[in-house]
């Protein structure tokens with residue numbers, strides 16, 4: 001597998017229209033990734049309605065610049081994604097996301113097409129190690145090729161989200177909680193993501209790390225200016241570089257650990273070839289990691305008898321989601337996203353979590369636009385870590 005990762009400084013999104021062509025030029029130009037008259041999906045990260053300044057979604061200027069390059073190569077670009085697990089994949093929601101994320105304005109200005117189809121099909125994934133069938137949104141299935149345009153963010157369940165995790169967006173919104181219900185342990189969730197990323201097989205992955213996210217991402221962390229755009233034909237290589245930037249140890253990066261167990265490469269910094277920056281310049285020492293980081297090593301390596309004991313102590317050892325009733329506006333997104341039915345809407349006024357049913361997937365935290373889901377570290381968790 002290609003282990004090259006290209007990095008270019010881009011301190012502000014106003015520079016994206018110059019920087020994207022420069023980055024592509026180093027990789028042989030857009031014509032290396034899209035032929036004339038091909039339809040190419042720009043698979044953005046459009047997790048939920050959020051302004052570009054919140055760093056939740058791929059910035060519209062990056063997508064606009066890629067759309068322009070594709071059009072210049074004679075291809076037909078289309079931006080597509082399905083929102084996160086608390087949101088319906090319907091036209092009303094897509095319109096809201098496009099408007100809020102700044103893509104509507106970009107589309108009107110540049111003619112960049114935005115997907116409005118809301119159908120999906122079940123597809124066979126015979127190469128999948130864990131999952132053999134996925135339901136995938138139609139624009140991705142109908143395209144000649146996919147360019148993965150991800151966002152660099154921390155992630156409370158998976159430690160980080162980057163190129164591989166971005167593939168989860170091809171699953172329709174309300175189908176996503178089912179994967180959390182089936183794959184509670186993040187090692188199994190990582191295996192599913194690797195299967196899905198291999199299935200989507202993007203020709204190119206571009207990472208928006210101009211304004212990235214730190215803290216309790218991917219929906220409610222804080223924006224962090226990193227000032228970089230990264231690119232690779234190998235999503236895993238891009239995630240190795242992003243993990244290094246954020247300072248997420250490989251031991252806490254379940255996705256890379258599972259990939260290594262499958263013999264996939266690269267999964268370590270020494271295995272990537274970095275072009276445009278020294279490896280020693282990547283790390284940002286004070287990058288804030290998710291509150292859950294010490295619970296994110298998964299259960300994969302524990303002996304069977306320890307795995308059986310873990311559920312007894314799991315709740316006491318983990319970070320608990322709680323509802324801030326003052327901030328909650330009873331929008332219901334957390335309720336829709338919860339794979340275990342652990343959330344009730346009390347009197348239609350606010351949400352409440354049943355801790356006994358909660359499996360700590362943090363979908364509710366990811367989906368709440370109002371910062372009303374807070375993460376509380378237990379005393380045991382704080383003592384141990």
Ligand code: SF4
Nearest residue numbers: 328329331332334368
């Ligand atoms: S906590 Fe309240 S505001 Fe947040 S997603 Fe749930 S219902 Fe909506």
Ligand code: SF4
Nearest residue numbers: 338358359361362364
């Ligand atoms: S309440 Fe628990 S199980 Fe439900 S979405 Fe939140 S973290 Fe996941």
